[in-house]
Amino acid sequence: MVRAKSWTLRKHFEGFPKTSDFELKEVELPKLKDGDVLFESVFLSVDPYMRPYSRRLMKEGDRMIGSQVARAVESKNPTYPVGTYVVANSGWTTHFISDGKDLQLLPPWPEKIPRSLALGTIGMPGLTAYFGLLEICKIRAGDTVLVTAAAGAVGSVVGQIAKIGGCKVVGCAGSDKKVAYLKQIGFDEAFNYKTVGSLEEALRKASPDGYDCYFDNVGGEFSSIVLNQMKKFGRIAVCGAISGYNDTVPQKGPYVQIPMIWNELSMEGFIVSRWNDRREEALKILLRWVVEGKIKCEEHVTEGFEKMPAAFMGLLKGENIGKAIIKV
Amino acid sequence: MVRAKSWTLRKHFEGFPKTSDFELKEVELPKLKDGDVLFESVFLSVDPYMRPYSRRLMKEGDRMIGSQVARAVESKNPTYPVGTYVVANSGWTTHFISDGKDLQLLPPWPEKIPRSLALGTIGMPGLTAYFGLLEICKIRAGDTVLVTAAAGAVGSVVGQIAKIGGCKVVGCAGSDKKVAYLKQIGFDEAFNYKTVGSLEEALRKASPDGYDCYFDNVGGEFSSIVLNQMKKFGRIAVCGAISGYNDTVPQKGPYVQIPMIWNELSMEGFIVSRWNDRREEALKILLRWVVEGKIKCEEHVTEGFEKMPAAFMGLLKGENIGKAIIKV
Numbered sequence: 001m002v003r004a005k006s007w008t009l010r011k012h013f014e015g016f017p018k019t020s021d022f023e024l025k026e027v028e029l030p031k032l033k034d035g036d037v038l039f040e041s042v043f044l045s046v047d048p049y050m051r052p053y054s055r056r057l058m059k060e061g062d063r064m065i066g067s068q069v070a071r072a073v074e075s076k077n078p079t080y081p082v083g084t085y086v087v088a089n090s091g092w093t094t095h096f097i098s099d100g101k102d103l104q105l106l107p108p109w110p111e112k113i114p115r116s117l118a119l120g121t122i123g124m125p126g127l128t129a130y131f132g133l134l135e136i137c138k139i140r141a142g143d144t145v146l147v148t149a150a151a152g153a154v155g156s157v158v159g160q161i162a163k164i165g166g167c168k169v170v171g172c173a174g175s176d177k178k179v180a181y182l183k184q185i186g187f188d189e190a191f192n193y194k195t196v197g198s199l200e201e202a203l204r205k206a207s208p209d210g211y212d213c214y215f216d217n218v219g220g221e222f223s224s225i226v227l228n229q230m231k232k233f234g235r236i237a238v239c240g241a242i243s244g245y246n247d248t249v250p251q252k253g254p255y256v257q258i259p260m261i262w263n264e265l266s267m268e269g270f271i272v273s274r275w276n277d278r279r280e281e282a283l284k285i286l287l288r289w290v291v292e293g294k295i296k297c298e299e300h301v302t303e304g305f306e307k308m309p310a311a312f313m314g315l316l317k318g319e320n321i322g323k324a325i326i327k328v
Numbered sequence: 329m330v331r332a333k334s335w336t337l338r339k340h341f342e343g344f345p346k347t348s349d350f351e352l353k354e355v356e357l358p359k360l361k362d363g364d365v366l367f368e369s370v371f372l373s374v375d376p377y378m379r380p381y382s383r384r385l386m387k388e389g390d391r392m393i394g395s396q397v398a399r400a401v402e403s404k405n406p407t408y409p410v411g412t413y414v415v416a417n418s419g420w421t422t423h424f425i426s427d428g429k430d431l432q433l434l435p436p437w438p439e440k441i442p443r444s445l446a447l448g449t450i451g452m453p454g455l456t457a458y459f460g461l462l463e464i465c466k467i468r469a470g471d472t473v474l475v476t477a478a479a480g481a482v483g484s485v486v487g488q489i490a491k492i493g494g495c496k497v498v499g500c501a502g503s504d505k506k507v508a509y510l511k512q513i514g515f516d517e518a519f520n521y522k523t524v525g526s527l528e529e530a531l532r533k534a535s536p537d538g539y540d541c542y543f544d545n546v547g548g549e550f551s552s553i554v555l556n557q558m559k560k561f562g563r564i565a566v567c568g569a570i571s572g573y574n575d576t577v578p579q580k581g582p583y584v585q586i587p588m589i590w591n592e593l594s595m596e597g598f599i600v601s602r603w604n605d606r607r608e609e610a611l612k613i614l615l616r617w618v619v620e621g622k623i624k625c626e627e628h629v630t631e632g633f634e635k636m637p638a639a640f641m642g643l644l645k646g647e648n649i650g651k652a653i654i655k656v
Binding site for chain 1: 380384544547548551552566567568569572578579580581582583584585586587588589590591592593594595596597598599602
């Protein structure tokens, strides 16, 4: 008999999440029916999207949403024999039973590559960077690309794919350690937005001619400043808005229309599931880039399922470099 | 010897333009050199863009920018014999000499169509509507299209082209008379944004399922409200932002990123000159639609060159239905 631990949303977040908003529950899982598989979570993911989605997709008492790399430990489904690794979207839980639907098999996985990357560079965040840059920013060799939250799971991949694509890459992050990391993985310019003084000047200095592409992970005041430094026909991929996720009252900034017209800018919000039909193809490319060393991957690993809320709050505070992962 | 009268920018506008910001000057034009043509303006145009462009393109003392339909009255250029009609960008002036560059010949013009339409539906505003809808909004039959400043030179054409394209069209304007006009030219829904009470509810009522396309002529608070009523994958063409042109301090509104992401919206600013290479082709289509009665054209004609500043200020106040034209 297997007991599954799960983190649930005890109370909807008001402002920044608190420990008391989460509740750990334990349930006994039923016996497997034909077609069922019992999985144990090996790695779990915390991601910024969980903050805004909590309000939209969850009610109080629900299990926290999220993905995991999981291994089949008991199986009545021939597609997933014991030992099979999958990526699932079963939320913050140690164990779960699946009927085999909505699971993603890991592609053939080289020994030296940690499987946790299936939640990062070779998973949803990597795909987000890939499709956002290629399909929304429409990068071309020679473009200058700006990315915010650049040391995060998405941002760090954005910068490295843009380099592969022959772009000049400027990254912003919130600590000197992150900035050093960005330089190390090949960013042409990087600065600490918290200590730089004038963001306007720092952006101007990093690229005096302005920016062709802006991969926006933060929104808010920062993005309003960037809007006035985009080049003619600049493209903005709006991926996230972490600066506003914990606001209780929506913040305001200058209206966007006039700068959008002057430079004929395009701005597009996107969610990576739009390209689900091209997922396999893109994952193969990302895996190859990782194997070839063209994309370096950093992980911020928290050990212990019980620390998951703390890991999530740490992510929202920007404590991680690279992908925030929980090792069960 | 011909004396040309011109309206100049005496002082840069601060807030809403004032009569004293303009100055009428009179100069004697020189004799024609070989290749020169003397034109007299027959119809002049006032357009909202002149307000923001005045600051960017003009210095105090310069002639006000703008276009006219003009007729050759003396010519040393075989391409433009006396009697030839052109569209020129020679600013607010009664007469001007051209060396023949940067003039647009009017296409073969049916007798019953006023030549002033070359400044409206069969000119820049019509092209703006045409390319903005087709290339930025990417309208498809069945789409619901919202247009603001709908009774203006651009908006009224936007609505009618969207109807030709098989869309449902909702228009907003600032008087009951304009709303009646919109219904008359085929808008499915129209309301007076000044008297409607809750804009949010009025928009919801006009299209409970939301909007596929938004042709934005106004910016500001109105556009922030629309953003939350766009359908998934909605397209926003940012053409103008007249609500903010006279602000001395830029106004603020809610940041756009979160609604842009939720519904994966795209927003693009544009200037019609982007499609200059397709100008002739589009003008032919617009002329045909006018001749066939598929697009109805209203003009708000001010008689007398001396009234041009008043006509411009009236335009910014929204006094016109259809294209604001000055008949010299």
